[in-house]
Amino acid sequence: MLTREQVLDAMNAFIEESAADQIAVRDVMVQGRQVSLTVLTVSGEAEPPLEAALRAALQRAGAETVHFRFRALEGAAGGAGTGAPQAERAAGGAGKAAAAGAGAKGPVKGHGAGLSSPLLAEGSGVQFIAVASGKGGVGKSTVTVNLAVALARKGKRVGLIDADIYGFSVPDMMGIEERPQVVNGRIIPIERFGVKVISMGFFVEDNAPVVWRGPMLGRMLRNFFAEIEWGELDYVLLDLPPGTGDVALDVHQILPQSKEIIVTTPHATAAFVAARAGAMAIQTEHEILGVVENMAYYACCSCGEKEYIFGRGGGARLAESLHTDLLAQLPLGQPDNHPSEPDFSPSVYKAESETGAIYLELAARIIAKTGQE
Incomplete structure (x- = not known):
């Protein structure tokens, strides 16, 4: 088993041997x-020779797969340069390794520092809940949407931020076709099923792809807090992109008080990957409210017998490894909605349906855990 200390030792040795003063x-x-880390360089751009050398050093230490994120050293001209703080260097033993952020406590550095918003004001009483997953395709957005609606059905004032800026899907899932209006220079979120919604999908024409880099994503996320007229809310749910990339980093910095729900399927691999999102929450001192196991089983509509088509136990094992609760096990099945209904949506379950009832139970558990009863 490879440890973080071994990774840091390998980086120490590489930096000292290569005399790479401008690397952290x-x-x-x-x-x-499997190793994931951020490399700080003067340019902040990926450098194939450096990446190859770092990968080789980590593989010699025992890593099988390595994922790098390249960022610019802080405090230098144009965002990088020779004035970067040396405390972030990996070289120099345990003290400097901690300063490098690998094992140290403190905020993860994203693009969201210094943001001011009424939602973020001390004493606002808003509970922020980020819904995360390790990989796509586990139904994280479905869980986010239906939990938001269930909280609203419980009488709570709820906002929903579709923070999956590359893979936005919330407007379509909730059957939202209109666009937000601007009043007195402020954007009014769309309200649907009692939930106030904002999404990148409202600002993109004809489902066009979003081709942005990290800082632009961070600015858009900031705008979702700073330029939206949210009004008074009890909860704000954030549908995060899968994995532990730029947007997740920015959420961890903008919302140090946020709590998290981790979504997985019962499959062992999905639960293994989801553990990374949980590890990131723990590293950034976000409280994990619990794990939601989606697609836990399929209930036959004829006989009601349950078929565990994706296996069993992944959610429980993940919850145990993260020392948290398994909040809900949701069945695989499509909402019984029809386009002729006035409040039609493709993905919101009716309150009286079996799955809708499970979401109401989940909402009740969240309300109890967050002290908003």
Whole structure:
């Protein structure tokens, strides 16, 4: 089993041997023999020779797969340069390794520092809940949407931020066809099923792809807090992109008080990957409210017998590994909605349906855990 300390030692040795004074590392995460880390350089751009050398150093230490994120050193001209703080260097033993952010406590550095918003004001009483997953395709957005609607059905004032800026889907899932209006220079979110919604999908024409880099994503996320007229809310749910990339980093910085729900399927691999999102929450001192196991089973509509088509136990094992609760096990099945209905949506379950009832139970557990009863 590869440890974070071994990874840092390998980076120490590489930096000292190569005399690479303008390199630092942070955000080191190790899962088995899989390593993920951020490399700070003068340019902030990926450099294939450097990446190859770093990868070789980590593979010699025992890593099987390595994922790098390249960022610019802070405090230098144009965002990088020779004035970067040397405390972030990986070299120099345990003290400097901690300063590199690999094992140290403190905020993860994203693009969201210094944001001012009424939602973020001390004493606002808003509970922020980020819904995360390790990979796509596990139904994270479905869980986010239906939990938001269930909280609203419980009488709570709810906002929903579709923070999956590349893969936005919330407007379509909720059957939203209109666009937000601007009143007195402020954007009014769309309200649907009692939930106030904002999404990148409202600002993109004809489902065009979003081709942006990290800083632009961070600015858009900031705008979702700073330029939206949210009004008074009890909860704000954030549908995060899968994985632990730029937007997740920015959420961790903008919302140090946020809580998290981790979504997985019962499959062992999905739960293994979801553990990375949980590890990131723990590293950034976000409270994990619990795990939601989606697609836990399929209930036959004729006989009601349950078929566990994706296996069993992944959610429980993930919850155990993260020392948290398994909040709900949701069946695989499509909402019984028809386009002729006035409030039609493709993905919102009716309150009286079996799955809708499970979401109401989940909402009740969240309300109890967050002290909003």
